[in-house]
Amino acid sequence: MLDHNTGITNTIRKCRFDQGEMTQEQLAQKVGVTRQTIIALEAGKYLPSLLLAIRIARVFDKNVEEVFQIGT
Amino acid sequence: MVIQQKESGLTLAGSLAFIAIRLLIPRSGKTGEVELTLLLLVCFIFMLWIVRHFTGARLKALDEMDLTIRSQAAIVGAHGFGAVVMIFAVLLYLMHRGSGLVPLQQVINLAYYSWLSLYIFWSGAILILYKTGAWHVGS
Numbered sequence: 109m110l111d112h113n114t115g116i117t118n119t120i121r122k123c124r125f126d127q128g129e130m131t132q133e134q135l136a137q138k139v140g141v142t143r144q145t146i147i148a149l150e151a152g153k154y155l156p157s158l159l160l161a162i163r164i165a166r167v168f169d170k171n172v173e174e175v176f177q178i179g180t
Numbered sequence: 181m182v183i184q185q186k187e188s189g190l191t192l193a194g195s196l197a198f199i200a201i202r203l204l205i206p207r208s209g210k211t212g213e214v215e216l217t218l219l220l221l222v223c224f225i226f227m228l229w230i231v232r233h234f235t236g237a238r239l240k241a242l243d244e245m246d247l248t249i250r251s252q253a254a255i256v257g258a259h260g261f262g263a264v265v266m267i268f269a270v271l272l273y274l275m276h277r278g279s280g281l282v283p284l285q286q287v288i289n290l291a292y293y294s295w296l297s298l299y300i301f302w303s304g305a306i307l308i309l310y311k312t313g314a315w316h317v318g319s
Contacts, residue, residue, distance in 0.1 A: 148245060148313060
């Protein structure tokens with residue numbers, strides 16, 4: 109989903125489903141945030157800190173750039 | 181609804197209620213009106229503490245998005261508070277520039293309404309930022 113302020117997109121939703129349909133709640137617990145924050149991230153309403161971006165990427169065993177991309 | 185939204189919703193409702201309560205007090209100008217306003221101010225602060233306690237809105241319970249929104253809402257609250265103080269003070273000046281003396285009750289009203297406005301702007305901004313998303317302040 110595209111963050112309209114920054115042009116940054118992410119594939120968190122796709123990554124969750126690739127990981128055996130991981131729920132938003134499960135991802136939230138793994139990275140130490142609330143489900144509301146995961147919802148905001150997926151909707152492009154919140155740009156995470158570098159620390160949170162790295163944590164999310166690690167959950168999916170990916171690089172940060174594979175989960176977060178700068179849109180064109 | 182997350183903890184902070186509950187806290188903000190209750191704080192906003194409480195702040196508006198305290199403004200309504202103050203407006204219901206007749207403007208008698210008699211002794212006791214100032215003390216009553218000060219008592220309401222103390223009750224308001226106590227209400228803030230109760231809301232925070234029962235919603236569990238401690239900083240440790242909030243994640244980074246909650247804290248980002250809280251901080252950004254604090255900026256909104258500070259600006260709103262400043263605007264209310266400035267407008268109120270200018271009005272007092274215009275009303276009393278002839279005598280150069282401002283009644284004590286109106287000074288306390290300035291304190292009361294400006295303090296409540298801080299929480300109205302702050303809690304309102306929190307609720308709006310959860311809907312719109314936090315501002316991105318980077319490049």
